[in-house]
Amino acid sequence: MQGYTELLFRDVYAEIFSGMDVAVSPFISALPEGRSKEREWNDVLPDLNTKMPVIPQMMGNVADDLVLLANRLYDLGHPVVNLNLGCPYKMVAKKKKGSGILCFPDELDALLERLVGGMKGRLSIKTRLGRHTREEFHTLVPIYNRYPLEDLTVHPRTGVQMYKGGPDLDFFEAMLPEITHRVIYNGDLWSLSRFRELSERFPSISDWMIGRWVISNPFLPAEIKGERFDEETKLQLLKRFHDAIYERQVARLDGPGHVTSVMKAFWVYFKDAFDNGDRLFKPLRRITDPAVYEAAVEQLFAGRPPVAG
Numbered sequence: 001m002q003g004y005t006e007l008l009f010r011d012v013y014a015e016i017f018s019g020m021d022v023a024v025s026p027f028i029s030a031l032p033e034g035r036s037k038e039r040e041w042n043d044v045l046p047d048l049n050t051k052m053p054v055i056p057q058m059m060g061n062v063a064d065d066l067v068l069l070a071n072r073l074y075d076l077g078h079p080v081v082n083l084n085l086g087c088p089y090k091m092v093a094k095k096k097k098g099s100g101i102l103c104f105p106d107e108l109d110a111l112l113e114r115l116v117g118g119m120k121g122r123l124s125i126k127t128r129l130g131r132h133t134r135e136e137f138h139t140l141v142p143i144y145n146r147y148p149l150e151d152l153t154v155h156p157r158t159g160v161q162m163y164k165g166g167p168d169l170d171f172f173e174a175m176l177p178e179i180t181h182r183v184i185y186n187g188d189l190w191s192l193s194r195f196r197e198l199s200e201r202f203p204s205i206s207d208w209m210i211g212r213w214v215i216s217n218p219f220l221p222a223e224i225k226g227e228r229f230d231e232e233t234k235l236q237l238l239k240r241f242h243d244a245i246y247e248r249q250v251a252r253l254d255g256p257g258h259v260t261s262v263m264k265a266f267w268v269y270f271k272d273a274f275d276n277g278d279r280l281f282k283p284l285r286r287i288t289d290p291a292v293y294e295a296a297v298e299q300l301f302a303g304r305p306p307v308a309g
């Protein structure tokens with residue numbers, strides 16, 4: 001997740017929690033001539049990603065640029081790279097990138113043909129059901145089936161839906177038998193009981209991708225694998241998680257305003273780790289001074305807020 005699950009987060013997560021097999025990096029833009037932004041490139045350097053395995057994700061729609069980027073990533077030590085066909089944001093989609101290319105199936109097909117044909121490694125894809133309607137998926141699935149993909153992650157919403165409404169589980173269920181690839185389910189997997197519900201409903205699926213809920217419920221991957229935590233342990237781990245993210249952001253960022261704004265973005269999802277998260281987060285929203293922020297967070301945890309179930 002852009003702005004959230006960069007290397008700093010993945011390292012802290014792996015030091016405190018368990019259960020996660022692999023992370024997909026926030027997307028790396030495929031710039032002309034295979035160039036990439038230094039910050040995005042550094043995020044997936046194998047020498048730095050020693051705590052949690054990472055699959056780099058690419059964003060783009062120019063085959064030559066994507067091939068060059070994928071092959072640079074392969075040479076760096078990444079045999080599998082993921083292509084983002086899910087990003088719903090208008091700024092991306094209007095350039096026919098992310099979910100924006102899903103309503104141009106012929107262009108997508110041509111792109112995949114050149115990309116898969118030119119890549120040294122293997123391609124994995126993350127997709128939504130379509131840009132405008134779920135029915136677009138009827139055209140997309142045969143296209144995906146034509147290529148030797150490593151896997152296909154499906155977030156069963158449309159792009160224009162953004163994050164509104166729920167994932168369309170009925171439609172996903174109906175389409176699942178049509179997909180010849182290993183399918184990874186993604187979307188609104190927020191708790192162990194939700195996991196049980198989904199895994200019972202989709203017994204053919206054995207791989208699950210968690211996005212926002214890895215911040216709101218960081219225990220979930222371990223719980224899925226059978227670990228259990230009492231309330232006290234959860235509270236302590238949440239405090240350690242927060243403090244480690246905060247300390248490393250302080251060390252990394254220039255200027256107090258940057259640190260508090262990054263931490264407030266973290267709280268957008270982290271607040272849901274607590275039963276009354278919105279109320280807890282409210283006093284933090286206007287703080288710009290790190291010393292005031294630190295005191296407010298200490299006070300918040302001292303009040304032993306109930307952890308969400």
Ligand SMILES: Cc1cc2nc3c(=O)[nH]c(=O)nc-3n(C[C@H](O)[C@H](O)[C@H](O)COP(=O)(O)O)c2cc1C
Pocket residue numbers: 001002003004024025026027057084086126155186187188189209210211212213
């Ligand atoms: C702020 C934000 C940034 C995201 N960045 C990415 C990204 O770079 N690549 C990607 O594949 N998905 C990205 N996502 C989407 C999530 O990976 C995931 O598909 C989506 O949130 C649904 O899953 P969830 O309900 O588990 O969060 C992002 C989502 C959010 C909210």
